[in-house]
Amino acid sequence: xxxxxxxxxxxxxxTVSALGLEPPETTWRLxxxxxxxxxxxxxxxxxxxxxxxxxxAYQELRLRIEGKASKRVGYHIEPRFRxxxxxxxxxxxxxxxxxAYANLTPTTTLFVGKQRIRWGTGLTWTPTDRLxxxxxxxxxxxxxxxxxxxxxxxxxxxFSASFVVSPQSGLGAQPSARQLRFGARLYKLxxxxxxxxxxxHQSRDxxxxxxxxxxxxxxxxxxxxxxxxxxxxGEALRFHFTDEETDIWKGRGVVxxxxxFRWNLGGSIEVFGDEWGLEDELxxxxxxxxxxxxxxxxxxxxGDIVAAALDYNELLSKATPVLGLRRxxxxxxxxxxxxxxxxxxxxxxxxxxxGTAYFYPRLSYVAIENLDIMLGALLVAANDTGEGVxxxxxxxxEFRFVVHF
Amino acid sequence: xxxxxxxxxxxxxxxxxxxxGAKDPVAQSLLERMDNALFPQTYEMxxxxxxxxxxxxxxxxxxxxxxxxxxxxxMTVTEPARERxxxxxxxxxxxxxxxxxxSRPIRLTRKQSFMGTTFSNEDVMNSTMADDYDAEIxxxxxxxxxxxxxxxxxxxxPDVAYARLEVGLDSTSCIPDTIVYYGLSGKALKRLTLSExxxxxxxxxxxxMKMEDFIQEGAYTEVEILxxxxxxxxxxxxxxxxxxxx
Numbered sequence: 001x002x003x004x005x006x007x008x009x010x011x012x013x014x015t016v017s018a019l020g021l022e023p024p025e026t027t028w029r030l031x032x033x034x035x036x037x038x039x040x041x042x043x044x045x046x047x048x049x050x051x052x053x054x055x056x057a058y059q060e061l062r063l064r065i066e067g068k069a070s071k072r073v074g075y076h077i078e079p080r081f082r083x084x085x086x087x088x089x090x091x092x093x094x095x096x097x098x099x100a101y102a103n104l105t106p107t108t109t110l111f112v113g114k115q116r117i118r119w120g121t122g123l124t125w126t127p128t129d130r131l132x133x134x135x136x137x138x139x140x141x142x143x144x145x146x147x148x149x150x151x152x153x154x155x156x157x158x159f160s161a162s163f164v165v166s167p168q169s170g171l172g173a174q175p176s177a178r179q180l181r182f183g184a185r186l187y188k189l190x191x192x193x194x195x196x197x198x199x200x201h202q203s204r205d206x207x208x209x210x211x212x213x214x215x216x217x218x219x220x221x222x223x224x225x226x227x228x229x230x231x232x233x234g235e236a237l238r239f240h241f242t243d244e245e246t247d248i249w250k251g252r253g254v255v256x257x258x259x260x261f262r263w264n265l266g267g268s269i270e271v272f273g274d275e276w277g278l279e280d281e282l283x284x285x286x287x288x289x290x291x292x293x294x295x296x297x298x299x300x301x302x303g304d305i306v307a308a309a310l311d312y313n314e315l316l317s318k319a320t321p322v323l324g325l326r327r328x329x330x331x332x333x334x335x336x337x338x339x340x341x342x343x344x345x346x347x348x349x350x351x352x353x354x355g356t357a358y359f360y361p362r363l364s365y366v367a368i369e370n371l372d373i374m375l376g377a378l379l380v381a382a383n384d385t386g387e388g389v390x391x392x393x394x395x396x397x398e399f400r401f402v403v404h405f
Numbered sequence: 406x407x408x409x410x411x412x413x414x415x416x417x418x419x420x421x422x423x424x425x426g427a428k429d430p431v432a433q434s435l436l437e438r439m440d441n442a443l444f445p446q447t448y449e450m451x452x453x454x455x456x457x458x459x460x461x462x463x464x465x466x467x468x469x470x471x472x473x474x475x476x477x478x479x480m481t482v483t484e485p486a487r488e489r490x491x492x493x494x495x496x497x498x499x500x501x502x503x504x505x506x507x508s509r510p511i512r513l514t515r516k517q518s519f520m521g522t523t524f525s526n527e528d529v530m531n532s533t534m535a536d537d538y539d540a541e542i543x544x545x546x547x548x549x550x551x552x553x554x555x556x557x558x559x560x561x562x563p564d565v566a567y568a569r570l571e572v573g574l575d576s577t578s579c580i581p582d583t584i585v586y587y588g589l590s591g592k593a594l595k596r597l598t599l600s601e602x603x604x605x606x607x608x609x610x611x612x613x614m615k616m617e618d619f620i621q622e623g624a625y626t627e628v629e630i631l632x633x634x635x636x637x638x639x640x641x642x643x644x645x646x647x648x649x650x651x
Contacts, residue, residue, distance in 0.1 A: 027489045064490060064505065074651060101651045106640035109648055116650070118509035143506060155645040162647060187647050192498050194512060194646065214512040216499065221512050263518030340462045340521070366462075370486050404486035 024067025024075075028405045031060045035398035057085040062096075062143065072103045076115075080143060097146045111151040116144055117164055119185060119198055121214040121223040124331040124349070125272045127252040128210040128225045130200040131164060131183050137331065138347050138360040138378065160187040179204055192216040206231050220259030227252050229276065236276050237325065241285040250275035256331075264337040270330070271352075277327035280353065283387070286325070290390060325387050328352040341366045356388035357381045374400040432540035432556050438579035439572070440475065440535050445606045447473045447639050451632040456522045459623040464521050471636065477644045492649050493520070500526050503649035510646040515566075522626040523595065523618040527566035534558060537565045540572075552576040567594070578602075580611055593619050605633040
């Protein structure tokens, strides 16, 4: 892997030099991160199935290289190198983005390669964003790996259009199950409102049709999204606990309002609804099955131990909002900048049906011009029947140094 | 001689308009010329912005900007490194922020402060005063061979950022040297001072601006235009919020 990364960069530098191209603008970001995770005692024992090691430590270097090969052609490369120190000593790298673009006409741009294609207007949840893997709702600014795609952007005075073809597999799909995924989106600016209409299609997996808006109403921005999803594969979590027919349409949506109260104080409030989530009865069945499978793993009940464990990893990998098990969530976020040095952010997500609350406060201190020191915590409050009780961790304390250059 | 002659004609016209007390076409014409005097029709520029607020560390930003017409510009942060790659797109009454890690445009409101400076987003967006304000000459005086005007600008509509502006400018260059911004209560909120006339993009333009905030005593933002170049036609896609990722 290391050799591949080295070859990749040598090739890039040689190509830029050989073609006599203008040197690209490069931004480096070196991040050292340590976090401790733990769980309250006395909670549902099933979570032991997913219990992670308690200490993680890694260093991550991210580069963003942007340049132009000519007036009309440009490129963007964003590799990320990671050295894990704990629990295991491993090196890995991922190419978050690596694409070239060409301005075919003054109004048409073609993008080819691995790229982030983020749709939607929600700040915590973006249900219309069906091409890209979903960001962590507690920290949506964390890096996302792009998808391989061919994208055509067309800007007309009346509206803009985006067309995407991607060979990327769907969320949770095996690489062997790769298939073409198509997306199209129209964008129209109406007064001070952005209006989007979009659709995605993957023949064996899912089809989605949705719309989104983001409207500057003066005191703040009112935004929302709604999407209809057709799950052909019948892999949604709910199908494991109900006899209802698969290959059906169900909706998912979000509505929110963001406001900047002062130059250094802002916030947002958002409500998310998901027909694909589990109602109280289905969630009870889910927990019962989880508990039973754990007893299989522990040897207290007969059964296939490997199947029991793998089954849940697969199921939970498909969930999107936090664990994404329930139907209604609310989120409140606040950000405050003190003395131009200390950035305070706090996100709270509440499962409206059972009261589980996820609280993610974070302090970022600008120590010197290019160095940030960050302290964050994830706290989960849940009762014995809530979504939070099955989380692998209930408390995480994170300490991070970030150097920008 | 030609300048003196022009100034006398303007003085005469101003007197005529003040006498009848009607909407002031000379002042309005000066306002339109002022709008066109600061930047070319299409341009690219490098601009530094330093914000000082008492008790706080200074905020230093360096921007690369491309602009078209009176109300479209794309600003890309190049310094500091932690903010590099952020883009701010202004188009009419709309404003978006693009953060590379988020990879999609986030809409901002017009009312909020521009990147923590003493400018509001509306100050930055509203480059055409003639569309939003009715102008009236308040006073004039001869400064050398030029007539120096003080004009009062009154908002045409209630949704305009400031109820009233007081502008000082000379009739030849039509470049203002001060603009004082007033709120609905009649209280002065901010003062913009323009100075250091230099040849930029083929004509004399102010290279330095200072926006003082009267509400937060001692707070100000200084803008330095380091480079300004006239551009040919800019592609439409440059000002499309869905294409900020390139």
